[in-house]
Amino acid sequence: MAIAxxxxxxxxxxxxxxxxxxxxxxxxxxxxxxxxxxxxPGCKADLGLPDLTVAAAAAxxxxxxxxxxANRGGKISELxxxxxxxxxxxxxDIASGLHNRLSDQPALRERAAALGRTLHDVRHPSQSFDVAxxxxxxxxxxxxxxxxxxxxxxxxxxxxxxxLRRRGHKADFRATGQTGILIAGxxxxxxAVVADFISGATxxxxxxxxxxxxxxxxxxxxxxxxxxxxxxxxxxxxxxxxALVLCxxxxxxxxxxxxxxxxxxxxDCLALNETMARMANPxxxxxxxxxxxSALRESEAEATLKATADQLGLPxxxxxxxxxAPIVDHxxxx
Amino acid sequence: MAIAxxxxxxxxxxxxxxxxxxxxxxxxxxxxxxxxxxxxPGCKADLGLPDLTVAAAAAxxxxxxxxxxANRGGKISELxxxxxxxxxxxxxDIASGLHNRLSDQPALRERAAALGRTLHDVRHPSQSFDVAxxxxxxxxxxxxxxxxxxxxxxxxxxxxxxxLRRRGHKADFRATGQTGILIAGxxxxxxAVVADFISGATxxxxxxxxxxxxxxxxxxxxxxxxxxxxxxxxxxxxxxxxALVLCxxxxxxxxxxxxxxxxxxxxDCLALNETMARMANPxxxxxxxxxxxSALRESEAEATLKATADQLGLPxxxxxxxxxAPIVDHxxxx
Numbered sequence: 001m002a003i004a005x006x007x008x009x010x011x012x013x014x015x016x017x018x019x020x021x022x023x024x025x026x027x028x029x030x031x032x033x034x035x036x037x038x039x040x041p042g043c044k045a046d047l048g049l050p051d052l053t054v055a056a057a058a059a060x061x062x063x064x065x066x067x068x069x070a071n072r073g074g075k076i077s078e079l080x081x082x083x084x085x086x087x088x089x090x091x092x093d094i095a096s097g098l099h100n101r102l103s104d105q106p107a108l109r110e111r112a113a114a115l116g117r118t119l120h121d122v123r124h125p126s127q128s129f130d131v132a133x134x135x136x137x138x139x140x141x142x143x144x145x146x147x148x149x150x151x152x153x154x155x156x157x158x159x160x161x162x163x164l165r166r167r168g169h170k171a172d173f174r175a176t177g178q179t180g181i182l183i184a185g186x187x188x189x190x191x192a193v194v195a196d197f198i199s200g201a202t203x204x205x206x207x208x209x210x211x212x213x214x215x216x217x218x219x220x221x222x223x224x225x226x227x228x229x230x231x232x233x234x235x236x237x238x239x240x241x242x243a244l245v246l247c248x249x250x251x252x253x254x255x256x257x258x259x260x261x262x263x264x265x266x267x268d269c270l271a272l273n274e275t276m277a278r279m280a281n282p283x284x285x286x287x288x289x290x291x292x293x294s295a296l297r298e299s300e301a302e303a304t305l306k307a308t309a310d311q312l313g314l315p316x317x318x319x320x321x322x323x324x325a326p327i328v329d330h331x332x333x334x
Numbered sequence: 335m336a337i338a339x340x341x342x343x344x345x346x347x348x349x350x351x352x353x354x355x356x357x358x359x360x361x362x363x364x365x366x367x368x369x370x371x372x373x374x375p376g377c378k379a380d381l382g383l384p385d386l387t388v389a390a391a392a393a394x395x396x397x398x399x400x401x402x403x404a405n406r407g408g409k410i411s412e413l414x415x416x417x418x419x420x421x422x423x424x425x426x427d428i429a430s431g432l433h434n435r436l437s438d439q440p441a442l443r444e445r446a447a448a449l450g451r452t453l454h455d456v457r458h459p460s461q462s463f464d465v466a467x468x469x470x471x472x473x474x475x476x477x478x479x480x481x482x483x484x485x486x487x488x489x490x491x492x493x494x495x496x497x498l499r500r501r502g503h504k505a506d507f508r509a510t511g512q513t514g515i516l517i518a519g520x521x522x523x524x525x526a527v528v529a530d531f532i533s534g535a536t537x538x539x540x541x542x543x544x545x546x547x548x549x550x551x552x553x554x555x556x557x558x559x560x561x562x563x564x565x566x567x568x569x570x571x572x573x574x575x576x577a578l579v580l581c582x583x584x585x586x587x588x589x590x591x592x593x594x595x596x597x598x599x600x601x602d603c604l605a606l607n608e609t610m611a612r613m614a615n616p617x618x619x620x621x622x623x624x625x626x627x628s629a630l631r632e633s634e635a636e637a638t639l640k641a642t643a644d645q646l647g648l649p650x651x652x653x654x655x656x657x658x659a660p661i662v663d664h665x666x667x668x
Contacts, residue, residue, distance in 0.1 A: 134560030134592045191530040198529050198564040226468030226571045226614055230532040233557075234564025258468045275606070280560055 003095050003120050003185040004063035005033040008054070008087070009047060012069040012080050013040045020045035022097055023068025025179045029158050033185075035060045040079065045069070054083060058090035064120075066182055067096035074099025084108060088117050095120035097178030122181040123189050125201070132199030132238050134280065139209030142331070143241035144219040144290070145273045147248040147263045149228065149256040152319065153219040154180050156247050156290040159319040161216045163328045170213040174206050176235065180218045191220055191231045198231060202238025217241065223272055224264045225255055233276060240280040243287040243331055246270055250291055250304050266312060287334075288327030289316040337429050337454050337519040338397035339367040342388070342421070343381060346403040346414050347374045354379035356431055357402025359513045363492050367519075369394045374413065379403070388417060392424035398454075400516055401430035408433025418442060422451050429454035431512030456515040457523050459535070466533030466572050468614065473543030476665070477575035478553040478624070479607045481582040481597045483562065483590040486653065487553040488514050490581050490624040493653040495550045497662045504547040508540050510569065514552045525554055525565045532565060536572025551575065557606055558598045559589055567610060574614040577621040577665055580604055584625055584638050600646060621668075622661030623650040 009027060014020040027034055027047040036052035039045070052060070065087035071077055076098060084094055084102075088111045096102050102119040103109050112119050142160060144153040157173055157180075164171035173180070175187030193201045206215040217239045221228030246269060255261045264272075270286050277284035289308055293301035301321060309316040315326035343361060348354040361368055361381040370386035373379070386394070399421035405411055410432060418428055418436075422445050430436050436453040437443050446453050476494065478487040491507055491514075498505035507514070509521030527535045540549040551573045555562030580603060589595045598606075604620050611618035623642055627635035635655060643650040649660035 131591075132561040134589075134595065191528075193529055194525075195527055195529045195532050195565045195568065196525040196562065199561055223567075223610075224613055227466040227533055228530065229571050229610075229613075230564040230566075230568025231529045232564075233567045234529065237560045237563050255468075257465075261468065272609070276557075276563075279558055279563075 003122075003182065004093060005030070005185055006035045006062055007033055007064050007066045008052060008057040008062040008092065009034055009037045009049065009066050009068045010080070010083060011037055011039045011043050011045045011047070012067075012071075012077060013042045014045040014069045017045045020047070020069050022070060022179045022182060023047055023066065025154075026066060026068060026183050029183045035062045038083065040083070054086040054090055058092065062092055064093045064095050067094065067098060068182075071098065076100050076102065076105060081105075081107060085111055088112055088115055091117075093118040093120065095122060095182060097122050097182055099123060122187070123178050123192055125188055125193050129193060129197040129201040129204055131196060132203050134237070136240065136281070137203075137208035138211055139213045139215065140211075140243070141206055141215045141217055141239050141241045142243040142245065142287070143217045143236060143239045144245050144247055145232070145236065145269075146219055146222045146246070147224065147266065147269050148222050148252065149225055151247045151249050152290055152292045153247050156245055156319050156324065157216040157218045158183065159324045160245070160328065163324050164214055164216075167328070170210060172213070172215055174215050174217045176202075176205070176218045176220050190235055191228065195230065198234025199238030202235050206239055219247070222255075222269070223276065224269065226258060226261070236273065236276055237280045241277055241284055242281060243285060244273055244277060245288045245290055245327060246273065246286060247290045247292070249295075250293060251295060266308065270312065286314060287331045288324075289314050290324065290327070291316065291318050293318045293321060337456075337516065338427060339364070339519055340394075340396055341368045341398050341400045342386060342391040342396040342426065343368055343371045343383065343400050343402045344414070344417060345371055345373045345377050345379045345381070346401075346405075346411060347376045348379040348403045351379045354381070354403050356404060356513045356516060357381055357400065359488075360400060360402060360517050363517045369396045372417065374417070388420040388424055392426065396426055398427045398429050401428065401432060402516075405432065410434050410436065410439060415439075415441060419445055422446055422449055427452040427454065429456060429516060431456050431516055433457060456521070457512050457526055459522055459527050463527060463531040463535040463538055465530060466537050468571070470574065470615070471537075471542035472545055473547045473549065474545075474577070475540055475549045475551055475573050475575045476577040476579065476621070477551045477570060477573045478579050478581055479566070479570065479603075480553055480556045480580070481558065481600065481603050482556050482586065483559055485581045485583050486624055486626045487581050490579055490653050490658065491550040491552045492517065493658045494579070494662065497658050498548055498550075501662070504544060506547070506549055508549050508551045510536075510539070510552045510554050524569055525562065529564065532568025533572030536569050540573055553581070556589075556603075557610065558603065560592060560595070570607065570610055571614045575611055575618055576615060577619060578607055578611060579622045579624055579661060580607065580620060581624045581626070583629075584627060585629060600642065604646065620648060621665045622658075623648050624653050624658065624661070625650065627652045627655060
């Protein structure tokens, strides 16, 4: 799957900014790949991009309309249909990370087929994968892992890609979830592949490369999350990372979706991830900690980052507040 | 999925006994649920059951024809079609663990639909599952885990069910693979569910039960197998076992399908499984070791079992040579 850029980001009738978080991520990380945004009447989200009609975006070369808005239950709203059909008519493909498939909507499927356009349902892998070989391959890989779901694994991987590229290194973000795939223009929703092929899909996603090339693989879930740990372990074995960065959110009261179940300690989580990673790659090592400290005041955040770094002996950053440069320094120094 | 018994076991034109190993398993563990076997000309396998025509089996009450033979590439042979259609006509459902689906064969699909019969493609889950809740539930569960694939996890779980029932305990084998599902008459091929739902499918498979009821859950793969560990971990978290039995094959030169990669030590494998199991159930404990010593002479086998028991301080059996009574003693004593 390769999603053609540049994009027109469709925000629909998003009731607030959070409903447009997919588009927000794309605009934040691939602004140069977006010609603008398209908002329907009543839309309360704004990415700060030029507001364009489908016709204007097409004239500026937009090649894909990204459905950048989440709807209740992952549905494709009837309200959006006219815009989507218009985009198809004007030469664009359509990409969506929603649960419901574009290709299950007869009007969209038929129009796309008639015009030879592609409907990218990025949450649903459209190809089959081999079982993982477990064989080592050339190139270097870093995987972001977590104490829990939704702790900044995608953001951290993208920040590491940006910092490595800024320093002139060869680096590619490898997306494993919907928003990441729309940002990268390709990838695999690993939690949606058949269980036997989690690791095989990850091997496919991060293939052999130049010896000095870094893949920054987006992690999913946590080895400690009782709902999703199988995905996390399959990803860890398939990525065969040389380096891991552990992501967490200080102060979160319990694992996401599991009330009463506390997050693991960073120390335990580091040790377990290292043990499991070394099954696939004996040289795997933890190179840093990325904390989302957005709920803390500046002084608390600084103190938390310093205390964590001192306790664990690893560079500890908040990718938003401090950037990830200390982790990249450590990664490249050793 | 509930597969109606009694069964007629179809061996087709199996070139040897190994090709009929699915039927072999069913005949071994559920002989009382089989009216007989049906063999085509040239069949070299024999289960020691009465040879019956479809008509004779139907007259004896057979309710399902089990495709008990593996074909190259998991295909449904043209040669078998006449027998399968005959079984449908005479009132039977059909069940298959092959990779290719019965329901993808137009002639079979149409005949089954016309007659109101069910085609069970047990390798392919036909239902959807919820994400795992991670909540504790009533009843007791034992999971068989392994150092590797194909080390006797299904056999051991079935032997434990049999021994528990023999002693008057409430116990049910819970199948997670094709052969197990055909034996049990139901279950879930956990390696074929979408990755996000591995643990959720396992929770569904082994639901709340009486406090003194044991589910014997069939394990899959190994936490150490680089191709399949995600499935193994999802199963471990979803089963929330109170007790684990570790299965292995002494002397195997490398992990199945991964040349050059040795099996983990029993000690390491015990410790890691216990750590991961206690995330879901803090009371989880290892209650025994089951070794497949079929490649060893009797005296070597005895010495290996004794040495392992002494080293690890756990009852160590070969389910075929010695039975599993010592593990059940230990399970019930504590």
